[in-house]
Amino acid sequence: MLTHPSATVPKHPLREGVLSLIGNTPLVRLRRLSDRLGHNIQAKLEFLNPSGSVKDRMALYIIEAAERSGWIKPGDLLIDNSSGNTAISVAMVATVKGYRSLFTVPDKTSQEKIDLIKALGAEVVVCPTDVPHDDPRSYYESARRLARERGGYLIDQYHNPLNIESHFATTGPEIWEQTDGKIDVFVAGIGTGGTLSGVARFLKSKKPDIRVIAIDPVGSVFHNLFKFNELQDPGRYLVEGLGSDTPCGALDMTVIEEIVQVDDRESFASARQLVIEEGMITGGSSGSAIAGIERWLKREAGNPALNIVTVLPDSGMRYVSKFLSNDWMAKIGL
Numbered sequence: 162m163l164t165h166p167s168a169t170v171p172k173h174p175l176r177e178g179v180l181s182l183i184g185n186t187p188l189v190r191l192r193r194l195s196d197r198l199g200h201n202i203q204a205k206l207e208f209l210n211p212s213g214s215v216k217d218r219m220a221l222y223i224i225e226a227a228e229r230s231g232w233i234k235p236g237d238l239l240i241d242n243s244s245g246n247t248a249i250s251v252a253m254v255a256t257v258k259g260y261r262s263l264f265t266v267p268d269k270t271s272q273e274k275i276d277l278i279k280a281l282g283a284e285v286v287v288c289p290t291d292v293p294h295d296d297p298r299s300y301y302e303s304a305r306r307l308a309r310e311r312g313g314y315l316i317d318q319y320h321n322p323l324n325i326e327s328h329f330a331t332t333g334p335e336i337w338e339q340t341d342g343k344i345d346v347f348v349a350g351i352g353t354g355g356t357l358s359g360v361a362r363f364l365k366s367k368k369p370d371i372r373v374i375a376i377d378p379v380g381s382v383f384h385n386l387f388k389f390n391e392l393q394d395p396g397r398y399l400v401e402g403l404g405s406d407t408p409c410g411a412l413d414m415t416v417i418e419e420i421v422q423v424d425d426r427e428s429f430a431s432a433r434q435l436v437i438e439e440g441m442i443t444g445g446s447s448g449s450a451i452a453g454i455e456r457w458l459k460r461e462a463g464n465p466a467l468n469i470v471t472v473l474p475d476s477g478m479r480y481v482s483k484f485l486s487n488d489w490m491a492k493i494g495l
């Protein structure tokens with residue numbers, strides 16, 4: 162009997178360490194949501210990256226680029242400001258490769274995330290959320306000061322062009338291949354903007370008429386910047402990982418067709434519905450993406466079914482004490 166050549170390739174080959182598991186995440190059709198909305202909604206499950214979020218891609222990419230340039234070597238200190246996920250990803254890559262790491266986080270960051278960062282051997286400095294980004298106490302300025310004082314290498318996720326490049330090189334091509342090019346709309350929340358910008362640049366290089374819809378929490382500055390070129394006073398919101406009180410260099414606004422705003426209530430309700438409806442235990446920003454799709458589709462009513470791809474950036478396991486807790490939701494009045 163002839164043996165097909167693929168029979169000799171093991172389906173589940175032995176992998177060399179945790180970093181080899183970053184990327185190549187599955188794309189899954191959200192069946193009930195698609196049926197309910199009458200469009201084909203597909204989600205890239207970034208919470209299946211080994212540390213539990215999309216940030217693993219950027220962390221590995223930036224650290225390996227710095228190594229290749231000779232800017233860092235094992236034993237050095239890596240620093241960034243983070244809403245938690247970047248810290249967990251950088252700390253994971255750092256511990257595997259033998260670096261030390263230190264992160265500043267805003268005080269709204271969930272305890273699960275802070276404990277995880279520490280468990281990975283990193284230092285954590287908690288900073289006030291309610292101060293402007295240029296205040297010396299902010300997590301943004303504190304990271305810069307600590308990098309100067311401690312001689313650390315600043316990852317600089319908010320302004321580092323390699324953040325965008327990491328998604329142009331990995332997430333974008335994966336989505337293109339997994340959809341076989343059958344994609345009409347790409348939707349993603351903006352935190353640093355790296356995921357949205359890198360994926361959108363890649364997809365538009367293949368198919369220029371793909372529509373790119375960005376999701377921004379009510380209270381963040383991106384929506385007004387995009388629509389009116391105006392920097393508003395930032396407001397307060399509880400969803401983690403999305404939005405900003407200042408423009409950032411890792412966001413390429415030229416790839417965006419529209420920015421849809423969603424509030425905390427919609428984001429958390431949608432994230433909880435993803436758990437019930439699809440069995441997907443994802444974070445609040447995944448809820449923002451789905452709520453944004455639903456809101457955007459209301460204006461597209463009557464259109465033929467669209468192939469819509471979005472990204473579910475992190476796991477709901479990080480928010481068991483927050484929006485997945487009925488007590489917490491009641492406490493914040495939702």
Ligand SMILES: Cc1ncc(COP(=O)(O)O)c(C=O)c1O
Pocket residue numbers: 215244246247350351352353354355356357401402403444446447474475
């Ligand atoms: C939970 C969560 N969702 C979404 C994002 C947005 O990703 P990006 O920074 O690539 O825009 C982040 C980034 O911090 C995040 O932590």
